[in-house]
Amino acid sequence: MLARDNGRKSMKISDYFESLPFLMSAALAVAAVSAICFFLIAEGMPVIKKIGISKLVFSKSWRPSEGKFGIFSMILGTVYVTSMAALIAVPTAVLTAAFMSKLCPTWLYKVFKTVLSILSAIPSVVYGFFGLMTVVPIVRNTFGGDGTSMLTASVVLALMIFPTVTAMAEAAISSAAKENYHSALALGADKVRSLFFVVLPAAKNGITSAVALGIARAVGETTAVMMVSGNQTAMPQSLLKGIRTITANIALEIGYAADDHRAALAASALLLFAVVLSINIIIGILGRKKQ
Amino acid sequence: MVNEKICIQNLSVRYGDVNILKDISTFFKENSITALIGSSGCGKSTLLRTINRLTDLDGNCAVEGKILLDKKDIFRDIGANELRKRVGMVFQKPNPFDMSIYDNIAFGPRIHGIKSKIDLDEIAENTLRSAALWDEVKDYLKKNALKLSGGQQQRLCIARALAVKPEVLLMDEATSALDPTSAAKIEEVMLELKQRCTIIAVTHSMAQAIRISDKTVFLANGMIIEEADTAKLFTSPQEAKTKQFIKSALG
Numbered sequence A: 001m002l003a004r005d006n007g008r009k010s011m012k013i014s015d016y017f018e019s020l021p022f023l024m025s026a027a028l029a030v031a032a033v034s035a036i037c038f039f040l041i042a043e044g045m046p047v048i049k050k051i052g053i054s055k056l057v058f059s060k061s062w063r064p065s066e067g068k069f070g071i072f073s074m075i076l077g078t079v080y081v082t083s084m085a086a087l088i089a090v091p092t093a094v095l096t097a098a099f100m101s102k103l104c105p106t107w108l109y110k111v112f113k114t115v116l117s118i119l120s121a122i123p124s125v126v127y128g129f130f131g132l133m134t135v136v137p138i139v140r141n142t143f144g145g146d147g148t149s150m151l152t153a154s155v156v157l158a159l160m161i162f163p164t165v166t167a168m169a170e171a172a173i174s175s176a177a178k179e180n181y182h183s184a185l186a187l188g189a190d191k192v193r194s195l196f197f198v199v200l201p202a203a204k205n206g207i208t209s210a211v212a213l214g215i216a217r218a219v220g221e222t223t224a225v226m227m228v229s230g231n232q233t234a235m236p237q238s239l240l241k242g243i244r245t246i247t248a249n250i251a252l253e254i255g256y257a258a259d260d261h262r263a264a265l266a267a268s269a270l271l272l273f274a275v276v277l278s279i280n281i282i283i284g285i286l287g288r289k290k291q
Numbered sequence B: 001m002v003n004e005k006i007c008i009q010n011l012s013v014r015y016g017d018v019n020i021l022k023d024i025s026t027f028f029k030e031n032s033i034t035a036l037i038g039s040s041g042c043g044k045s046t047l048l049r050t051i052n053r054l055t056d057l058d059g060n061c062a063v064e065g066k067i068l069l070d071k072k073d074i075f076r077d078i079g080a081n082e083l084r085k086r087v088g089m090v091f092q093k094p095n096p097f098d099m100s101i102y103d104n105i106a107f108g109p110r111i112h113g114i115k116s117k118i119d120l121d122e123i124a125e126n127t128l129r130s131a132a133l134w135d136e137v138k139d140y141l142k143k144n145a146l147k148l149s150g151g152q153q154q155r156l157c158i159a160r161a162l163a164v165k166p167e168v169l170l171m172d173e174a175t176s177a178l179d180p181t182s183a184a185k186i187e188e189v190m191l192e193l194k195q196r197c198t199i200i201a202v203t204h205s206m207a208q209a210i211r212i213s214d215k216t217v218f219l220a221n222g223m224i225i226e227e228a229d230t231a232k233l234f235t236s237p238q239e240a241k242t243k244q245f246i247k248s249a250l251g
């Protein structure tokens, strides 16, 4: 009644009330990101100032008890594990996505969809547990060593990012280039050829975002990797030796770290934050380009 | 005796439990343009897509009856890829591949084993000329095809379809997304192509059907209501439904 009586003005108020929850949620999200950013800078800056960013990033020894805070070995650990995981997961995921969107029958598509959503809902620690119980013994029995290694971690990580990349790539492939696909077929091309030479190129932006998201996820993944990677702070030596990632380092040591040690962990978190943020910005730019 | 390039016998097409095309029989004469008209959703696109078996892609699509291409059953005697090479298609929305103009044209021939640059160059020039696009793009063959205007893109799609030397060309409202000038160019191209191709064109423009087609088939609700030489169908339609449709379509 009131709304009708007051006409335009009350419309505005009700509009305002309708959008309030959205506005508040958005504000909350922005506040959270800023808070994290602020906290990391406040915690990490002192140590960065004290030992210098290049020493932190490029020095090879991490011995907190001796005041040595070089995270280079862990940066390499993260880079190696992430790229190997991507190397395994991305081609498989893109092929699976292509198969799902254009080649497989509807019932199988539904099965895939369900399996993927289940896979992406499994908590990280379960992947870690699975890795520990199955992948670690396989690696140990095949290659020797104790089984916890860069290779093991990469395989487990690949398994974890596979569903994310597949689901996103599938969406990109299905939405992109339906007409292109039909045109290629209408020229007498077989399905596989049409897929590889026409559809995948047309969906490349969407696929790139999917890959970037997978990589962002891999960089940030902690628990599962920590459970199967051995966690040695030494420089990574081979596929079959253990490594430690930046995230694992933080998770393992933050419980007892104090002073500079704690600050060094915060600084490495800041670094990680910057990297993941840049990946997300790249995803955003790619996404906009697509439209 | 006319040469029946494509002959359709008692064709029914179902999506799930819905009958889209109901017991259709007709033929398409060689070196002629046939216009398919009818209101939205009556099954025109489905008919075209059945003729080159793009309906194979739809899991819930069931086809009954026969379609003969040069007297051969397209569902039994001809493989889908070979059929589609012989029966090309141009879609409503221009959709060049995300590659150069040249590679768009070369895509089809390359699939079918033509590798030599000399042959491909020749095909590119000939088809682009046939599609009335050569003069506009001859100096930019390496340019990405998506940079062309809508009308140019559609002519490129026609050239791309022609590059595999199709005997039949299916055109699904190929000019409806274009400006009148581009549409007129494509109509000219179609009239020219008639010398070497059998063309089946879906159109919502009665004026276009009258301008370019030799025969017109009027579909309603998945059935052929009336078909006749174009001039005859538009000047003296026999069925009440046809009269009504033409009247409302001509405005």
Ligand SMILES: Nc1ncnc2c1ncn2[C@@H]1O[C@H](COP(=O)(O)OP(=O)(O)OP(=O)(O)O)[C@@H](O)[C@H]1O
Residues within 6 Å of the ligand: B015, B020, B038, B039, B040, B041, B042, B043, B044, B045, B046, B047, B058
């Ligand atoms: N893949 C599909 N699955 C289910 N139903 C479909 C499918 N494709 C088309 N149809 C149905 O078939 C009917 C005929 O569609 P069709 O595209 O052939 O119509 P049309 O005559 O080309 O219409 P328009 O003039 O709007 O293009 C429509 O009712 C449509 O919903």
Ligand SMILES: [Mg+2]
Residues within 6 Å of the ligand: B044, B045, B046, B172
């Ligand atoms: Mg249609």
